[in-house]
Amino acid sequence: MNALAATNRNFMKAARILGLDSKIEKSLLIPFREIKVECTIPKDDGTLVSYVGFRVQHDNARGPMKGGIRYHPEVDPDEVNALAQLMTWKTAVADIPYGGAKGGIGCSPKDLSTSELERLTRVFTQKIHDLIGVNADVPAPDMGTNAQTMAWILDEYSKFHGYSPAVVTGKPIGGRNRRGVVYATEALLAEHGKSIKGLTFAIQGFGNVGSWAAKLIHERGGKVVAVSDITGAVKNPNGINILDLLQHKDATGKLADFSGADAMDPNDLLTHDCDVLIPCALGGVLNRENAGDVKAKFIIEAANHPTDPEADEILSKKGVTILPDIYANAGGVTVSYFEWVQNIQGFMWDEEKVNQELKRYMTKAFHNIKGLCKSHNCDLRMGAFTLGVNRVARLLF
Ligand SMILES: NC(=O)C1=CN([C@@H]2O[C@H](COP(=O)(O)OP(=O)(O)OC[C@H]3O[C@@H](n4cnc5c(N)ncnc54)[C@H](OP(=O)(O)O)[C@@H]3O)[C@@H](O)[C@H]2O)C=CC1
């Protein structure tokens, strides 16, 4: 099922639980605005190449629209739409004053030089600069983009509007705090009388999100027994030394050929023997083909929409507990909110305050979701969706 159909299906399920009026349902399914732009740049050898960029602004009932920008060959309008809608529910679940948006460019960032990426980012910004803004729509990194991409957007945007640091988050200053997935995991495990220490973890993706999750789990005494990226996968039943693996990836750009673990087929990562599975890469990776073979008892959706609705049903029948994306990875946008607030106020927080506040937001959201699971007798995904959808819908009309 495509990402948009799957996201709409989850939204409709939540709308039915909440008894939403069909007119409100319809207005929440239709995005506020969809932008599609042509981005042509000269390559380093002087030849011209054209890309298509998207920004979907889903809803702004709760505040400026917020969401990442993805550079990936599979970026398409339906997927960006789905991701933008998920941002609306995610920011509402986290209870931060934002709506939802998402953007992307259909390109292979690894095949572009740094100066080509810079030109592409600047052209994209030129095309959308009058539709984003500190109080309108605030981009951030997602797959294939990073702090450098955000710095280029800020610089290009500032040429048109004056220096406006709060127009993007995930900028280089101070780096990006990525403890949210681990705080969410701890909240779920505590509910089941467990902790990270001593449990086994398999992690798909070793980029911005996956490498941080792996590092923090390793630091807390969890055993990361399998990790994959696009170049391959590695496993070690005794636990991989993640600090060594990070050094290896830094030095070689890949996980493959790491001497501290055995190579494995990346297709087996999601069904690897472990207590907790954390998808941190693409959407739709858990589907009816592989869901029946999943061995983990817990799935933490650090990626956006990694589980399609058919897999959701299969996994639920198997008794697997899924911590849904709109809560599990909400730490990223919550820290974006802290960055935006600091930029607007011109007042800097220290890292301890960021961590404390993030933990407070994540813990509160978890308890709010659990409360709704109890009152609606539903799973965590519907607990999170009903929480998010209701917080938006109650502001309409
Ligand atoms: N960045 C953020 O702030 C947030 C991101 N997310 C979501 O988390 C997920 C990951 O994002 P992020 O970490 O930023 O992206 P990155 O681009 O930093 O990392 C993606 C990782 O996934 C790997 N990967 C790509 N395709 C595959 C594949 N087919 N099999 C295994 N691994 C693969 C990449 O491999 P390689 O390293 O070899 O390229 C890379 O390690 C996305 O779903 C994103 O939407 C959610 C919330 C916030």
Ligand SMILES: O=C(O)CCC(=O)C(=O)O
């Ligand atoms: O930090 C942000 O603003 C957005 C992060 C994002 O794109 C996501 O949560 O999927």
